Amino acid sequence: MDELRSALEDHMVQMADLVQKLSAELRSGLRPAYENFMGFFHAIDWKEPWLMGLLTFHAVLLIIAIISRKHVNFQMFLFLLALGGVYFAERLNRVLGDNWRSFASQNYFDPHGIFLSALWSGPLLIIATIILINTLFSLCYMIVRWKRAELRHRARLSHNKQD
Numbered sequence: 001m002d003e004l005r006s007a008l009e010d011h012m013v014q015m016a017d018l019v020q021k022l023s024a025e026l027r028s029g030l031r032p033a034y035e036n037f038m039g040f041f042h043a044i045d046w047k048e049p050w051l052m053g054l055l056t057f058h059a060v061l062l063i064i065a066i067i068s069r070k071h072v073n074f075q076m077f078l079f080l081l082a083l084g085g086v087y088f089a090e091r092l093n094r095v096l097g098d099n100w101r102s103f104a105s106q107n108y109f110d111p112h113g114i115f116l117s118a119l120w121s122g123p124l125l126i127i128a129t130i131i132l133i134n135t136l137f138s139l140c141y142m143i144v145r146w147k148r149a150e151l152r153h154r155a156r157l158s159h160n161k162q163d
Contacts, residue, residue: 040118044108045105045106048104048105049103050103050104051119054119054120058123058124058127061078061082061124061127062123062127062130064078065078065127065130065131065134066130069134072135072138075131075134075135076135078127078131079128079131079132079135082124082125082127082128082131083124083128085120085121085124086120086121086124086125086128089113089116089117089120089121090113092116092120093109093113093115093116094109096109096116097109097110097111
């Protein structure tokens with residue numbers, strides 16, 4: 001019995017060490033990502049009019065998506081519009097990179113499109129995901145309504161046959 005207890009305690013010590021090591025790695029692994037994000041965030045002049053316009057555009061698009069959640073056809077239009085914006089992001093990055101002096105104080109548009117992906121495509125993909133989830137909920141609701149109507153119809157048919 002003592003051998004079992006000793007083996008169990010050794011195992012618990014090993015598990016505690018593994019958890020500590022994993023925790024330390026996760027903390028150190030997230031710190032560089034956090035520091036990179038903060039560097040990215042502070043490198044941007046958020047008071048530039050075109051950036052404020054871009055953020056306003058995304059906020060208005062999100063509000064429209066939420067307000068129009070009951071209108072499936074309009075939601076599909078917004079969904080395709082958002083995905084179209086993501087599709088054309090590379091071309092948009094190229095055009096904006098060539099003409100940045102006319103509207104920005106610095107060139108945010110690198111060849112890899114990191115900035116535009118974060119501030120253009122990212123919010124559009126989030127909005128498209130919200131629309132997609134809403135559409136799935138709407139479809140589930142319509143399936144439930146259809147199934148209830150079908151069951152009521154079958155109940156009426158069987159009730160009429162019994163009479």
